[in-house]
Amino acid sequence: MTVFSAVAVLVGVLALATVLGLVLRSRTGRAQYTTAPAAPNGSHTPDDAGSTSVGTTDRSSTTAHGLAPEEAFGHRATLVQFSTPTCARCPGTRRQLDAVAAEHEGVARLEIDVADRPEVAARYNVLQTPTVLLVDGDGTVRTRFGGPPRRDELDRALDAVLAPASSGAAR
Secondary structure, eight states: OOHHHHHHHHHHHHHHHHHHHHHHHHHTTOEEEOSOOOOTTSOOOOOTTGGGGGTOSOGGGTBOTTSSOGGGSOSSEEEEEEEOTTOSSHHHHHHHHHHHHHHSTTEEEEEEETTTOHHHHHHTTOOSSSEEEEEETTSBEEEEEESSOOHHHHHHHHHHHHHHHHTTOOO
16 A cells, blocks of 8 residues: 555545534524424324434333422423433533523422433433433423533523423413
């Protein structure tokens, strides 16, 4: 192999790694909607992505039942953060979610340590930390974020969950 060939291969590998890194970075913190907003009668219907965006069509992964005692959940919405003790981005995500929850009445933040509860990580197909689920007041997982949520997307998703409750719809 000539020097030119070796340099060309090295440049190609670096370019490929850069493209893959940029693609992964662009996907981090993006919202994956698991269900459509509630209809006026309070029912939920799957959107185009369906419930598969949380990793499985099993109903247990689209609800938050059994994650924590009922009193740990907000009556309008709950931000569930999956983290580990070694997660570098989890403390910043915790602060962000605490601030968002404090800005909205009836919204709580719940943290699950997947090192202590690996069965929960498997149930929700948690492959990275932090992973954040937005759960509505009925216990249905509405949105999932892989990585620290982007604030604008988190606000939009939370507004969609809170909108029916704030517009006078019965819960």
